[in-house]
Amino acid sequence: MTCLGSDTVLNLAGLPRTPTVINLWAQWCAPCRAESPYLRAVSADLTEVSFIGINYDDPQPDWALEFADLVGWDYPHIMDPQKELQVPLKVPGLPTTYFIDADGRIAGVHPGELESEQQLRDLTAKYLGVS
Template structure:
């Protein structure tokens, strides 16, 4: 006697009931019924191509307003340097390619921030003013931040007119000893980390003096 085994359907897929299957077998024959069951089940499963969160797997999702941020430029590949930035690549918060930190050279100021960080908002005007001076390159790292749409709003509202990348998984934590934002990194012309300021910047004078002392540049 032929034995038919039924298996529990995959999540969100609906298979015919046992009674319906038996009635169809009685009318149409075994072979046709099995083929129909398979085709219906596979069609139902194949129509839902989503990840566990229910979002179609179509790559990185664009954040509203991100295209208005400063684009991340493409940088030529360079070998990592001693005492340099970690060799990790981070996606751009705005438009543009991923940024490999080890490729970057100074004079460069990198600010680690997050939209949920109150002190980051306090120091933002000083960073915005430094960016306007055009004396050094600047990069922001949106760190450990689960709300990219709020990060885009933060960068726009605070006038942080320089590229920003996203480090949601804290990839830079160990190399730069990041306890949390804010944190500001000063990178010299050879790509070495000249200094790391941990904590909030309290004045424009403080930031300008750090740029002068650590990078040899007068804003």
């Protein structure tokens, strides 16, 4: 999949085998906007966990890039404007956060808005064993 704001291609299956949090979001999604500070803060603190954003079902990649910059996300984001991941990830809607273990398996899924930094930290500890 193509990285947001560039022509770089990222293969999710080829990522390094480290605990990873993957968050599906869109710039038009109000709950996605509400949880953005929690993702920024926790991703900055948990250096042993990789974070990846997936700009999902978003018709305005320029607006998505602007939003990602405004909220201060400094981890990679890829684009899925055609919802190619909907079936393989069983995406229930936006936002959705996936917790991928070091073996590359989905260890847990949180459908819906993250409501606090602590909730994200608790989910990361629960599913990935990292706190």
